[in-house]
Amino acid sequence: MLLLLLATTANAAAPLRNTGDAAHVFAYTPKPGMDAQFDAGYQKHLAWHRTHNDPLVWYGWTITHGPRMGMFIDGTFGAPFSAFDHRVAPADDAKDADRTFMAFGEPAFRAVYRVRRDLSTGTPLEQWQPTAMVEVHVYKLKLGKAAQFEQIVKRMRATVEATGGQGTHTWYEGVGGTASPEFMLMVARNDWASYENAPGDLERVMASVDDATTRRELLAAYAACVDSVTSEIWRYRPEMSLIPAATP
Incomplete structure (x- = not known):
């Protein structure tokens, strides 16, 4: 943890579920x-x-x-x-x-990290509702590109919500102990079957946009913002x- 960083006194009145970011x-x-x-x-x-x-x-x-x-x-x-x-x-x-x-x-x-509720389609971990697995992508950005990257992520959110995609997408912005700037995407997964028709990472969601011109513009902007990506389960x-x- 270390669990040295505990969040309250022993006399706290209630658990801290979804009370902060x-x-x-x-x-x-x-x-x-x-x-x-x-x-x-x-x-x-x-x-x-x-x-x-x-x-x-x-x-x-x-x-x-x-x-x-x-x-x-x-x-x-x-x-x-x-x-x-x-x-x-x-x-x-x-x-x-x-x-x-x-x-x-x-x-x-x-x-x-700080959870970015404005970029996310849901926040299951903040709600104390963990899933069987989580797909994790860490995006290290180029300097000065955070604002542009956030605009792309907002388009991702709209695309996922419009298609009714499975798997909640939760975004976190690095605060300390991370690259700067850095964002982490956690995609809730209940099983392997959810990978069949629900792309999780930002690039694949952008690539699924139907309009060819919009798709090219989004992918070009993505390439201009991101320095590297690591993916884990x-x-x-x-x-x-x-x-x-x-x-x-």
């Missing part, structure tokens, strides 16, 4: 031959947060496809940035992380996740 993402690489120990230790650490009434959601994913295959990702979504100024027993949190799972894995990276790990109970 912050997305904190953390990554670990289990040490060779220690996947089982890492998983068991991480689950024990989640129990620490459960007993301390953590109001944040913590999702766990394993990257199954892509250059970082095998990496474990965890993240919290949908809370305000200000929530991270109020941590639950941070010193004890760090000690518990060291005791339970840190000996079996290596920290890989941490990054902070993350498998949701419910046993490695913590979703707070609903408030009565």
